[in-house]
Amino acid sequence: MRSKTIKVDYLARVEGEGALYIKVKDGKLADVKLKIFEPPRFFEAFLRERNYTEAPDITARICGICPIAYQMSAVHAMEYAFCVKVEGQLRALRRLIYCGEWIESHALHVYMLHAPDFLGYPDAIQMAKDHSDIVQRGLQLKKIGNEIVALLGGREIHPVNVRVGGFYKVPSMQELAPIAEKLKWARDAALETVRWTATLNFPDFEQDYEFVALRHINEYPLNEGRLVSNKGLDISIQEYENYFIEEHVQHSNALHSAIKERGAYFVGPLARYNLNFDLLSPSAQEAARSAGLSPVCRNPFKSIIVRGVEILYACDEALRIIDQYEKPEKPSIQAQPTVATGFGCTEAPRGILYHRYSIDGKGIIVDARIVPPTSQNQKTIENDLWQFIPKYLHLPDERLTLQCEQAIRNYDPCISCATHFLKLHIDREQK
Amino acid sequence: MTIKRKPKLAIWKFASCDGCQLSLLDCEDELLAITNRVDIAYFLEATSTVRKGPYDISLVEGSITTQHDVKRIQKIRQNSKLLVTIGACATAGGIQALRNFKNVNDFISLVYAKPQYIETLDKSTPIANHVPVDYELRGCPINKRQLLEVLSAFLHGRKPNTPSYSVCIECKRRFNVCVMVSCGIPCLGPVTHAGCNAICPSYHRGCYGCYGPMETPNTTSLSSQFSQLGLDKDNIVRTFRTFNAYAEPFRKESEAYEK
Numbered sequence: 001m002r003s004k005t006i007k008v009d010y011l012a013r014v015e016g017e018g019a020l021y022i023k024v025k026d027g028k029l030a031d032v033k034l035k036i037f038e039p040p041r042f043f044e045a046f047l048r049e050r051n052y053t054e055a056p057d058i059t060a061r062i063c064g065i066c067p068i069a070y071q072m073s074a075v076h077a078m079e080y081a082f083c084v085k086v087e088g089q090l091r092a093l094r095r096l097i098y099c100g101e102w103i104e105s106h107a108l109h110v111y112m113l114h115a116p117d118f119l120g121y122p123d124a125i126q127m128a129k130d131h132s133d134i135v136q137r138g139l140q141l142k143k144i145g146n147e148i149v150a151l152l153g154g155r156e157i158h159p160v161n162v163r164v165g166g167f168y169k170v171p172s173m174q175e176l177a178p179i180a181e182k183l184k185w186a187r188d189a190a191l192e193t194v195r196w197t198a199t200l201n202f203p204d205f206e207q208d209y210e211f212v213a214l215r216h217i218n219e220y221p222l223n224e225g226r227l228v229s230n231k232g233l234d235i236s237i238q239e240y241e242n243y244f245i246e247e248h249v250q251h252s253n254a255l256h257s258a259i260k261e262r263g264a265y266f267v268g269p270l271a272r273y274n275l276n277f278d279l280l281s282p283s284a285q286e287a288a289r290s291a292g293l294s295p296v297c298r299n300p301f302k303s304i305i306v307r308g309v310e311i312l313y314a315c316d317e318a319l320r321i322i323d324q325y326e327k328p329e330k331p332s333i334q335a336q337p338t339v340a341t342g343f344g345c346t347e348a349p350r351g352i353l354y355h356r357y358s359i360d361g362k363g364i365i366v367d368a369r370i371v372p373p374t375s376q377n378q379k380t381i382e383n384d385l386w387q388f389i390p391k392y393l394h395l396p397d398e399r400l401t402l403q404c405e406q407a408i409r410n411y412d413p414c415i416s417c418a419t420h421f422l423k424l425h426i427d428r429e430q431k
Numbered sequence: 432m433t434i435k436r437k438p439k440l441a442i443w444k445f446a447s448c449d450g451c452q453l454s455l456l457d458c459e460d461e462l463l464a465i466t467n468r469v470d471i472a473y474f475l476e477a478t479s480t481v482r483k484g485p486y487d488i489s490l491v492e493g494s495i496t497t498q499h500d501v502k503r504i505q506k507i508r509q510n511s512k513l514l515v516t517i518g519a520c521a522t523a524g525g526i527q528a529l530r531n532f533k534n535v536n537d538f539i540s541l542v543y544a545k546p547q548y549i550e551t552l553d554k555s556t557p558i559a560n561h562v563p564v565d566y567e568l569r570g571c572p573i574n575k576r577q578l579l580e581v582l583s584a585f586l587h588g589r590k591p592n593t594p595s596y597s598v599c600i601e602c603k604r605r606f607n608v609c610v611m612v613s614c615g616i617p618c619l620g621p622v623t624h625a626g627c628n629a630i631c632p633s634y635h636r637g638c639y640g641c642y643g644p645m646e647t648p649n650t651t652s653l654s655s656q657f658s659q660l661g662l663d664k665d666n667i668v669r670t671f672r673t674f675n676a677y678a679e680p681f682r683k684e685s686e687a688y689e690k
Contacts, residue, residue, distance in 0.1 A: 010475055017444065039446045039496045039551060046529040051669060057639065061526045061674065064450020064572060108456065112477065123478030125466045135463070143459040154630040156457055157450040157572040158641070161634045168636040331635075405479075414449075 003027075008401055018413065020404060022389065029393065032385045034378060034408065047368035052078050052337055052359050053164060059355070059370065060158045063414055065108070068101040068149060069348030071162040072223055073355040073370075078164045080238075081342025081359055082335045089328040090166040091223075093152060096321045097162070098222045098346070099314040100148025103186070104156070105349035106269070106307040106314075107145060109412045110193060111138025114304050117406035118200040134196065137189050141311065144186045148179055148318060166332030173325055180322045183315050190312035191287055197305045198291035203403075205388060206298040209380065210262060211271035214347055220279045220313055221272060223346045228275055229265065230296075237345040240354050246375070256379040257371065264379035267351025268411060269306045270297060281316040284309050300384060300410040307412075337363030348373050350412050374413045381411055438487035438586065441473035443507055445493025445500050446527055446555060450572040451518035452476050452492050457575050465579075468586060484510030488585055490578075494520040494527060494555045501552075501561060508562035513585060516558045517578065519571035519674045523643050526571075528555040528677035532685075555677070566591065569624050571641035571674040577626055594625050597645045598638050601629035610637055617657050617670060622648035622680070643675035650684035664688045 008020040017038040023031035043062055050058060055074040060067035072094065079086060086094070111134070112124040121127040128135035146156040151171060153159020161167050214221035214237075215228040227243075228234050235243055247256045259265050277285065277295040288295075288309045297306065337359055344355040351373030358367040384407055392403050442452050456462065456477060472482035489511035495501055508514055516522045524531065531554045558564055568581055577593050584591035594600075598620035602609065610616040610632045618637035620629065624645040631638045644650070650671070657667050671685040 039500070041446055041496075041527040041555075042530055043526075046526075051666070054669070054673075058526065058673070061448050061450075061571065064448040064453050067450070112456065116479075122480040123471075125463070125471065125478065126480075128463055139459040139462065142457075146457060146459070154634050155572075155627070157453060160631050160636065160639075163636075169634045 004397070008405065018408075020401075020408065022385075022400075022404065024393065027393065029386065029389050032382055032389065034382050034385070036378075044368045044370060047357075047365050050365050052081075052335075052357070052363045052365055055355075055357065055365065055368075056162050056164070057158075057160070062370070062372070064157050065414055066101060066105055066348045066350065066353075067158050068098055068153070068162070069346060069353050070355075071159070072098060072346045073344040073348075073353045074357075075162060075164045075344070076223060076346060077342040077344030077355045077357050078335065078359075079342070080344065081340035081357065082164075082337055084165055084333055084335045086166055086333060089326060090170070090332070092321045092325070093167065093170060093328075094162075095222050096318055097149055097152040097159070099318040099321075100145045100152065102222075102314040102349050103145025103311055103318075104142045104149065105145070105412075106311045107138050107142035107193075109349075109409075110197065110304055110307050110311075111135060111142070113412070114406075114409050115197075115200075117402070117409060118304070137192065141186055141189050141193070144179075144182050145314075147182065151175060151179060163332055165335045166328075166330070168331060170328055170331045172327055176322045176325055180319060183319050183322070187283075187312065187315040187319070190308060190315050191283070193308035193311055194287040194291050194305060197308050198293070200304065202299060202301045203388075204299075205301060205384075207300075207384065207387060209266040209271075209298060210259060210264070211274045212259075212265045212267050212352065212376075213271040213275045214345065214352060215275055216279070218279070220276050220281075220317070221347050227345065227352070229259075230274060231262070233259070237354070238343045240343070240345065240371075241356070241369075244371075244376075246371075247379075256382075257376040258379060264383050265376065266300075266380050267373050267376050268303065269310050269349075269351075270300060270303045271351065272347060273297065273306045273309065280309065280313050283316060284313040287312055300407070303410050303412075337361070350374060350414055351376060372414070374411070377411045377413065381408055381413065384410075437468065437470040439472040439482065439484075440469040440582075441484070441486040441489045441507075441511070442471075442476070443473070443489060443491045443493075443504075444475070445491070445504070445521065445558075446496040447493030447518070447520045447525065449476060449492070451521075451570075452490070454517075454573050454575040454578055455490075458579060461579060465582065469582070486511045488513045488515065488582070491516050491521050491558050492518055494524045494557060495561055496527060496552050496555045498552065504558060504561050513565045514558075514562065515566045515568060515581060515585075516564050517568045518573050519569070519641060519643060520555075521558045522567045522569060522678075523675040524555045524557050524677035526674050526676075529672065530555060531677050532672070557677070568593065569626050569642040574626050574628070595646050596625050597621055597648070598623045598625055598627070598629050598632070598642070601625050601627070602632050605629055605633060607632045610635065611656070611660075615660050617660055617662055619653070619670065622650050622653050639673055640671070640681065641674045643678045644680040648680050650680050651687075654684060654688065 019035040021033040056071040059070040214225035216225035341358045354371040356369040581591045611618040616637045619640035620638040623640045624642040667688045671681045
């Protein structure tokens, strides 16, 4: 086979701007680069000198797809710093709004970004011409997720109602009731999502990954827990920076995260599922089993089924929270800023999102650090491509490119998130 | 605009969070109907299909922060009959325009060990600083109802109806009790462009100005009100310096309070 180079200058159906570069020499794979060239936006730099109360609104703007994840990691970090404990119904409402984000983000990815790869369409709009019912189901699921976020947050993108200590305003039971009715439909639609995605064709591809996710004592993880892996990691989130490092790679505007002395790791739905199967709702466990998924799945292409399982879990959990809801007396708990450092790590739809802030005595941020999930998966995505491409080198370029893009989309990469991260690392090197 | 074939719609991204273009995908009930009326010729977040220009309508998200993007927006302008900026980044430079208030040389040497690897301009600027813009849609993020209104208006050859009065008018229409008058909560509503339907005061917090300045805002008067409510100079600067920090009325007001 001759030598050749395949370049995809702008990856489609990912959030943000990335490119793929593959070099084949004498019939063998010689180089793979996932390039992230989204311009850096300096978030950690301009968070300095801002008030701690502004962190949830400012960091939400890192990502329009998962603003709740940024808001949740930010408020948990601040509450850790100031020893504020948000419990009871306020804590439950936070889980509820996060369920909304999981539903809308996963439905977007499953139906509009990833499924077209499996069925051979350039997008969900073309797919809808042949599979109208399926695309409509995805859109309606996404809509219900968005409705939860909009009701609790004020709007779907960059919600305004999340604050350190709780919310600005909490909903009445009457406001939540109509959502519960819609969630009953959504549960069935989620179940159907699991069934349908399980019928897709999956490449035979498994790797010995190190999966990393939060683990909580009695609930499937959203906002809290310890960081665990299938290879023995079990740490509190405050220890994150002792165990994880970043490697500077010249070809990308984002750094590659790694576990010290072990290397690449895998975050996101598949990691959460593998490490927390026992904590899924009974119906989500049952749906996974019926779809042929074992409690441990090492095929990243099957992430699409696992996203369906997590949509179902999020619907179950949202219904449970609404069912047990009583309006709290106060919408938030007062925080008293002190000189402190706070840590927050929550499960964004794409995987763990780590925040650390140092605050002065007046509540002003003096240092900020944010590690988004896509930077953490970057090394694993490239490793997958190294293993995956040699099996498909016989394919024509166009077909091979599609296969690679599908493999990248397994991780639902959010490149807008990943990019701001580069300058942070260099910031640290400078010290 | 009278076009017999389906008009070609393109959606472009510069420095941004992707949220404004996501607003189009968030039109869950309307999305498939929209695609019956327009040909989505370029929308990388949603489709691998890329059709060449010229485009009838280009929606542009994000601000200009690299030399490469300076050139890219010029090509997009040449290829577009109508160019509409969507959101605070494209219209005012966005949150990333907070860099514009720093001495950029100090800033870069503080942040970068190897600045030669990073391609970035010293300022984050709105699209209109680089090419003529036909229409600006405000917001961080934009309101998807307003996006539908703009698309519908251009498809029917009429002017979009997106009012330019302040958030205060929207608050009155929702029968909200004024958070500043009744609770002493600082609120940018009196100087902020309408469009969100007064979400923040409806959730019992002050407007933080994500739709940017309205026409002829009286920011000076509002700042003195903030002082009376107990905001110090630093906090007044922060209040005007968020997602539309580089929009002129907000920029000038924050600079007036900066030592």
